[in-house]
Amino acid sequence: MAPQPTTTLLILGASGDLTARLLLPGVSTLLRAEPERRLRVVGADVRELDAADWRGRVQTALDAAEVSPAAAAAVLEHTRYVAADATDGDALRALIASLECERLVIYFALPPHVTRLVCETLERIGVPSGTILAIEKPFGDSLASARELNALVTRIVPEQRVFRIDHFLGLHTVLNLLGLRFANRLLQGSWDRGSIERVEVLYDETVTLEDRAGYYDRNGALRDMIQSHLLQIMALIAMEPVATVGERDLRDAVSTVLRAARVVDPVRHSRRARYTAGSVEGRPVPDYTGEPGVDPARGTETLAEIEVEIANARWAGVPFVLRSGKSLGGVRKRAIVYWRPPAHVPDGFRGHDTADRFVIDFKPDGFELHLTTNGKGEPFTLEQTVLRGELGGGALLPYGEVLGAILDADPRLAVRGDAAEECWRIVEPVLEAWRADAVPLEEYEAGSRGPRHWASSGS
Numbered sequence: 411m412a413p414q415p416t417t418t419l420l421i422l423g424a425s426g427d428l429t430a431r432l433l434l435p436g437v438s439t440l441l442r443a444e445p446e447r448r449l450r451v452v453g454a455d456v457r458e459l460d461a462a463d464w465r466g467r468v469q470t471a472l473d474a475a476e477v478s479p480a481a482a483a484a485v486l487e488h489t490r491y492v493a494a495d496a497t498d499g500d501a502l503r504a505l506i507a508s509l510e511c512e513r514l515v516i517y518f519a520l521p522p523h524v525t526r527l528v529c530e531t532l533e534r535i536g537v538p539s540g541t542i543l544a545i546e547k548p549f550g551d552s553l554a555s556a557r558e559l560n561a562l563v564t565r566i567v568p569e570q571r572v573f574r575i576d577h578f579l580g581l582h583t584v585l586n587l588l589g590l591r592f593a594n595r596l597l598q599g600s601w602d603r604g605s606i607e608r609v610e611v612l613y614d615e616t617v618t619l620e621d622r623a624g625y626y627d628r629n630g631a632l633r634d635m636i637q638s639h640l641l642q643i644m645a646l647i648a649m650e651p652v653a654t655v656g657e658r659d660l661r662d663a664v665s666t667v668l669r670a671a672r673v674v675d676p677v678r679h680s681r682r683a684r685y686t687a688g689s690v691e692g693r694p695v696p697d698y699t700g701e702p703g704v705d706p707a708r709g710t711e712t713l714a715e716i717e718v719e720i721a722n723a724r725w726a727g728v729p730f731v732l733r734s735g736k737s738l739g740g741v742r743k744r745a746i747v748y749w750r751p752p753a754h755v756p757d758g759f760r761g762h763d764t765a766d767r768f769v770i771d772f773k774p775d776g777f778e779l780h781l782t783t784n785g786k787g788e789p790f791t792l793e794q795t796v797l798r799g800e801l802g803g804g805a806l807l808p809y810g811e812v813l814g815a816i817l818d819a820d821p822r823l824a825v826r827g828d829a830a831e832e833c834w835r836i837v838e839p840v841l842e843a844w845r846a847d848a849v850p851l852e853e854y855e856a857g858s859r860g861p862r863h864w865a866s867s868g869s
C-alpha cells in the first residue's frame with residue numbers, strides 16, 4: 411500500500427481553551443490508538459504564545475494519553491505555534507505557504523463571527539488543493555448566517571471537504587444509537603407513534619460558565635446545545651432505517667427527518683430560564699447576571715426547553731422534548747423513550763402506573779430498560795424491573811473520533827450543510843418568540859432541577 415500523505419492540522423484559535431482542553435487530548439488519544447498516523451500539528455492565533463508554552467501544551471496532552479514515545483516524538487519534532495491574524499490575507503497566505511504540507515486540514519476553533527471572517531479571507535487567497543475545512547459549532551448564529559456561511563465555505567472547497575464538527579457525534583453512545591435502533595428486532599418493532607408516547611433528550615449539567623462567558627452569554631442554552639447537539643441526537647433517534655451506514659445514506663436520513671421537524675407553537679412549546687445564586691454540589695454559585703463577563707441586559711437563558719413535532723407517518727403527534735441547562739442540581743445526560751401503556755392490563759393486577767421506558771445514557775455510556783413485571787413474591791402486584799447494559803465505549807475521546815474521521819476524509823461524523831440549516835430553521839421561530847418577549851425568562855436557583863413547574867424538571 412502506498413504510504414499515506416502527512417496531514418498538517420492547522421488549528422486556528424489555538425491559544426484558546428478548546429484546543430488545550432479538548433482538541434489536543436483528542437488528537438493524542440487518536441495517536442495512542444493509531445501511532446502510525448502521519449500528522450503535524452500547527453497552532454495559530456492572534457495571541458503571542460511562547461514556543462515552549464505551545465510545545466508544553468502538546469506534550470502534556472500526549473503524555474496524558476500515553477502516546478508511544480516514537481509517535482509523540484514525531485509530533486513534537488514538527489509542532490509549532492504561529493502568532494498570526496488569520497483574518498488578514500497576507501498573514502494567512504504566508505502562514506499556509508510556510509506549512510509546506512502534503513495535505514492540509516484547517517480547524518476553526520474560533521467563534522462564529524471570526525470563522526466567517528477567516529473564510530472570507532480564504533475565499534480571496536485560496537487554499538491548497540485537497541484542503542479540508544473543519545468548523546466548530548455553532549455553525550453560524552441564525553438560519554440566514556448559516557446559509558451565508560454554507561455558501562461561502564462551499565466556494566472555498568466542495569461540500570465533501572467541509573466538516574461541521576459536533577463532538578457529540580463522536581460520542582460512542584450517540585454512535586451506538588444506530589446499532590441499537592437498526593441491528594435488533596426488539597426495538598425496531600415498537601419504534602413509532604403506535605408504541606411510543608413521548609421522547610425526551612435531556613442534557614442537564616452541573617457546570618457553570620467555566621470562564622466561557624464571552625462565548626456563552628452571546629449564545630445561551632438554546633443555541634449552544636439544543637440547536638446543534640440535541641437536534642442531532644433527536645435525528646438519530648427518529649430517522650428512518652438506512653440501507654447502509656455509508657455517508658450518503660446516513661446523512662440523507664438525518665436531513666430527511668430534520669426537514670419534517672418543527673416547533674408547532676413556539677410560545678407554548680418553548681421555555682427559558684436562567685439561574686439565580688445557589689449552591690451546586692457544595693460549591694456556591696453566584697447569580698448568572700453577576701458572573702464575570704455576563705451582560706445582564708442580554709437576557710441570556712442558561713436553561714432551555716423546546717418541544718418538537720416530527721410531522722411524518724412514524725412520529726406524528728409524539729412530542730420530542732429537548733432540554734439543556736447549566737448549574738443544575740444533578741447531571742442528566744440522557745434520552746428517554748416512553749412507551750405507551752399496554753392496550754389492556756388484565757383486571758386484578760395492582761400497582762401498574764409507571765410508563766415503561768428505554769433510557770439511553772450519554773455519560774457514562776449505557777442504557778436502561780424499565781419494564782413492568784410481576785412483583786417479587788406477590789404475583790398480582792406489578793412493579794418495574796430495570797435491566798441495565800453498558801454500551802461499548804471506544805479507545806478514543808469524542809474529539810479523537812471526530813478528528814480521526816476528518817483525517818480519513820470520512821464525513822459521516824460531520825454535519826452536512828443542509829442539516830445545519832435545518833437545525834437553525836427548527837429553532838428560529840423560538841428565537842423570534844423569545845426576542846419578542848412572548849416567552850418569559852424564568853428563574854431557577856443554581857443547584858435545583860430547574861423551575862418546579864417544568865415537567866422536564868422532574869423526570
Ligand SMILES: O=C1O[C@H](COP(=O)(O)O)[C@@H](O)[C@H](O)[C@H]1O
Nearest residue numbers: 577615617626634635639743773
Ligand atoms: O458543546 C458543548 O458541550 C458541552 C457539554 O458536552 P460534554 O461532552 O462536556 O458533556 C457544554 O458544556 C458546552 O457548553 C457546549 O458548548
